Amino acid sequence: MLKNIYVTPLNFIKSATSLQQQVRTTFVLKRKYDPPLHKTNEKPRRMRAKNFIYELVEDTLVKKRPNMQVVLKTFVEGVGDKGDVVSMKPHFVYNKLLLPGLAAYNTPENVAKYAKTEAEKSAVKHSSAYAQRTVNMLESIVLAVVMNKDEPWVLEPWHIKASLRKAGFHCREECITLPKERIEGPDLKKESKDFYCTVTINKLEQARLKCRLHHWSTDPSERLPYVLEHWKLQSEPLLDVGSPEKST
Structure with missing residues (x-):
């Protein structure tokens, strides 16, 4: 009876830890104080506590992601017209343009595929995106x-x-x-x-x-x-x- 009481919580803990997903983060640091130098073939000098003080240079977790370029398949209000190559934030591109099927990735094939024809250029429906x-x-x-x-x-x-x-x-x-x-x-x-x-x-x-x-x-x-x-x-x-x- 005691075995069942103690084993059951352990099983729950084991299953919970197995569902955890590893997150990799990268921090770029630099020493605040330069370590002491030593001559060749000599024993390195012992570093002091201040030599282990670091300053944060870059946190890749909060690093701003570059804009994405996509080709519009149709007119999108506030963005552009069909065939335009626009550069916008990745979050907006994924949720508002790529997932609804309003745009495609910027490749030479897609630029040629979604370019306006002569008939579409002559029939102007929108003077600007705004x-x-x-x-x-x-x-x-x-x-x-x-x-x-x-x-x-x-x-x-x-x-x-x-x-x-x-x-x-x-x-x-x-x-x-x-x-x-x-x-x-x-x-x-x-x-x-x-x-x-x-x-x-x-x-x-x-x-x-x-x-x-x-x-x-x-x-x-x-x-x-x-x-x-x-x-x-x-x-x-x-x-x-x-x-x-x-x-x-």
Whole structure:
């Protein structure tokens, strides 16, 4: 009975140690103090304790791995287009490009295999690797367009340009297409109502930008109450104003 009691834990310990995997690490060290020299054919001088003090030069376990070069098989947002040779971090390459089958290793055979044909070069779908990401960002926000409450105005592209600049986006006026219907004010019936405009990126991609109209007065007593996080609130479309059609 005692034998069974003591043997069973030992078996568990033995099985647990057999599952351990050896990890090899390499550390590059150098002596902080040079050891004493000795002449040829003489007995080496005894080293002191300070001669056994080392400084760490390199730890291969935390050494930064070099980037990997791969050839893209198709367009990848934020990375590149088909046939491009890109150099990125190994972790990203393995998990986001190689495993999903979006890229192949950079070899002369793969470069020739996935190169764009003449027909694909003529049919441009993306102006750059980051254009679609910009489109997604613009279409995910609600742009606050602040207009004067006291003076008459007519909405123009430069109003949208100024509002985009306040939101952290920079674009030209000729890239902004307003709705066909005229938007003018001040009109408190249009307060906090939405309309859409189109922003053209690199003369190719188009983003459908959602805008929300707000009135602001220079007189503090005439200002409307401040609405916290207005983009999270439900809103109605601006009357008789639709979104501009995207050109094909």
